[in-house]
Amino acid sequence: MDEFSRKVSRYVRSFGATPRKSYLYRAIYRAVASALILVLSWSGISAPALAQRQPSTPGTSIQPxxxxxxxxxxxxxxxxxxxxxxxxxxxxxxxxxxxxxxxxxxxxxxxxxxxxxxxxxxxxxGTTRIGTENYEAEKPLLNQLDRLSEQIKSSRNPAEVSKLQAEFDRVEAEALKLGKxxxxxxxxxxxxxxxxxxxxxxxxxxxxxxxxxxxxxxxxxxxxxxxxxxxxxxxxxxxxxxxxxxxxxxxxxxxxxxxxxxxxxxxxxxxxxxxxxxxxxxxxxxxxxxxxxxxxxxxxxxxxxxxxxxxxxxxxxxxxxxxxxxxFKEKPAPPEVTVVEPAQTKTKEVNLTLDSQPWYLEGYHRPALSHPDNVVYEAIASILSDGRTSRLYRSLVEEKKLALAAQGINGFPGNKFPNLMLFYALTSPGRSLDDLAQALRTEIERLKTEPVSAKDLDRIKTQARAGLLRSLNSNEGMAQLLLDYDVKTGDWRNLFKQLDAIAAITPGDIQRVAKATFTPENRTIGRIVPKA
Missing domain, CATH: 3.30.830.10 (Metalloenzyme, LuxS/M16 peptidase-like)
Structure with a gap:
């Protein structure tokens, strides 16, 4: 099971839908777990330090x-x-x-x-030496397959297509025999x-x-x-x-x-x-x-x-x-992505009627990973959707029972360029998408109108420190994080410098970024409506 799958499994277990429960809950568990894994895996980003939950000793400095x-x-x-x-x-x-x-x-x-x-x-x-019995014999067959494929695409004669396809299948079988x-x-x-x-x-x-x-x-x-x-x-x-x-x-x-x-x-x-x-x-x-x-x-x-x-x-x-x-010979640098997404000026909506349980999505444009406010966005994501102590879980799942799951992703669908902060939720049976949307909006608005408490801010800062420590225990995790920060921010050292930036976050920073980001004109809404 990959890290995203483990993260989702932990989250799904956190709202009680374990496989030992009734048939209904087992079905919900499978649906939520599969869908969340899919959403998370498509984001293609490494789990940031703030997204980790790990105990830490208060007051202990990890800087040494x-x-x-x-x-x-x-x-x-x-x-x-x-x-x-x-x-x-x-x-x-x-x-x-x-x-x-x-x-x-x-x-x-x-x-x-x-x-x-x-x-x-x-x-x-493979290569010309790995994955082949005889590359000199295999190469002309691979080239012949390319020619036959183009001929099949361009032909409008069914009889000719059938003949070409038969030849293609024969050549492909020969090529596969030579491959290892x-x-x-x-x-x-x-x-x-x-x-x-x-x-x-x-x-x-x-x-x-x-x-x-x-x-x-x-x-x-x-x-x-x-x-x-x-x-x-x-x-x-x-x-x-x-x-x-x-x-x-x-x-x-x-x-x-x-x-x-x-x-x-x-x-x-x-x-x-x-x-x-x-x-x-x-x-x-x-x-x-x-x-x-x-x-x-x-x-x-x-x-x-x-x-x-x-x-x-x-x-x-x-x-x-x-x-x-x-x-390896040096090559010219490839073309860079220079397209800049224009600022969104009005709420956008996507509504799909599908054979599915009702889902609600809400996304807001935010800057890239390299932006100085990245740690503030990570803090916001932690406050809203990091486990059972998060506001979305407590409000939407536990108290109002509007959702079976409510979560957020920072840096979707990537974070090298300006991207989205995405929230999504699966409604509880008998509850409406409109009620769920309003409850989600209420929690988002709170960030703009109420300063985050010192207790909540200290919690996410502790989680950030613990999360980085947890990442340090994994060779694979550290390889991923070092490269992500090096390529996307220009220096792998920024991975470690982020703790200073996190420590400096104030309630005013949370409110400032929330007010600038969570506006109606910057909002995109998605609804999956079940077929009648």
Whole structure:
């Protein structure tokens, strides 16, 4: 189970819908858990420190510990522009690796939505040496498949299409016989590696796994080969997999449909409005040449940052990085996203009538992660929706019993660029969406009119400190956070500096940001109305 799933499971358990309850509650549990996992996973962001709940000793300073961690971080950059961040910690003979490609759904060309996610799938298919029995024999077959696919698309003669499809199927079967499926995964597993996976978001594509510490050079070899000499084999087989993924996550999912429609309404011009998985039409239209061109453009060395966290010698890591990743040739920087979303001037609404329980969503535009007020937005999210002590849970779920679940996400659908603070809730049986919306609005308005108490503010500051400490215990978590802050804010040290900024938050800051953000003209509303 991934971190988002664990977070959602904890949250769903917090309102009492455990699997041991009645059939109705079991059904609610499944519906809420599945939908919340879907919403959270699409945000594609790391869990911020303020979103963690962990006990902490009041008055205890964690700064000395943080200072020691900072001193254990080494960074270096190769002449081709590739950057490495190494955190040395010798608690266990394990090292976690994360390759962060600074390219996601927001960077895709018009008409090619989903290409970044497609590339992520194909990055596991191997190279000219890994994943093949005989690449010299396989290569012409892969090229022949591309030609046959284009001929099938362009033909209007059913008999000819049938003949071409038969030939395509024959050639594809030959190519698959020459391929060695999942060879990369087998190599990693046989060497003791775990957690081989990747994810694509609006902002970035991340590739990660862990190895025993004596396999540092093997990781250098495998990961450098993967992006130096990729072969995008099994392209057409993978297209069917991705289309099925879209069908399950969006077309057959009420909340999936709503999220896609909601984001498309909230953003008018910024590429955040497009689905990361891509539209069905665009996925069907993508070619292997499209993926290759996207890779050559956006996977430049300057766009790749690697984190190595665990039982590792930084000097040895740098020596091996020069040998393996130093082979990459420097490339021009790819095009940047320059589109600026205009300020919203009126309330927007999306209403979908679907075979679903009623859901309510409400989103507000907010600045990017790098903005000085980011910690204030995180504080607001914590006050409103961080667990059982949050205002939304106490008010909407416990006291008024309007909702079975009520939660918020900061930085949706990404946080590299200005984004949304999103709130969503699943109504209790027999309660109306209008009553739920009004109750949510009441809690939001309180932030503007009533100063947050010193007790509430101290609570979220304690949670922030504890959350960062909790992240420090995970090699994978630290790799993720170091890279997110380094790429999106310009310096991984900002991860640790945020505690000073959090400590400086005042009730006046909460009110100032709430008044500027939570206005009717900045609001987008989404409703899923059940079919009669």
């Amino acid at each position: 510990y943080l200072d020691r961690v900072i001193q254990e971080v080494t960074e270096f950059k190769l002449s081709n522009g590739m950057k490495f961040i190494v955190l040395e910690r010798h608690k266990a003979p394990v090292v976690s690796f994360l390759t962060y490609a600074d390219v996601g759904g927001a960077d895709e060309p018009e008409g090619q939505t989903g290409v970044a996610h497609y590339l992520e799938h194909l990055a596991f298919k 499926q999942n060879e990369l995964g087998r190599i990693v597993e046989q060497a003791g590696g775990v957690g081989l996976n990747a994810n694509t978001s609006t902002d970035a594509t991340r590739y990660f796994y862990s190895f025993p510490s004596n396999k540092l050079e093997l990781w250098m070899s495998l990961e450098s080969e993967r992006f130096l000499d990729p072969v995008f084999r099994e392209f057409y087989k993978e297209k069917a997999v991705i289309l099925e993924e879209r069908r399950l996550r969006t077309e057959n999912s009420p909340i999936g449909k709503m999220i896609e429609a909601f984001v498309g309404e909230a953003f008018e011009v910024h590429p955040y409005r497009r689905p990361v998985i891509g539209s069905t039409e665009d996925i069907r239209g993508l070619t292997r040449q499209d993926v290759q061109k996207f890779f050559e453009t956006y996977y430049a060395p300057s766009q790749l940052t690697m984190a190595i966290v665990g039982d590792v010698d930084p000097k040895e890591a740098e020596r091996l990085a020069q040998i393996y990743f130093g082979r």
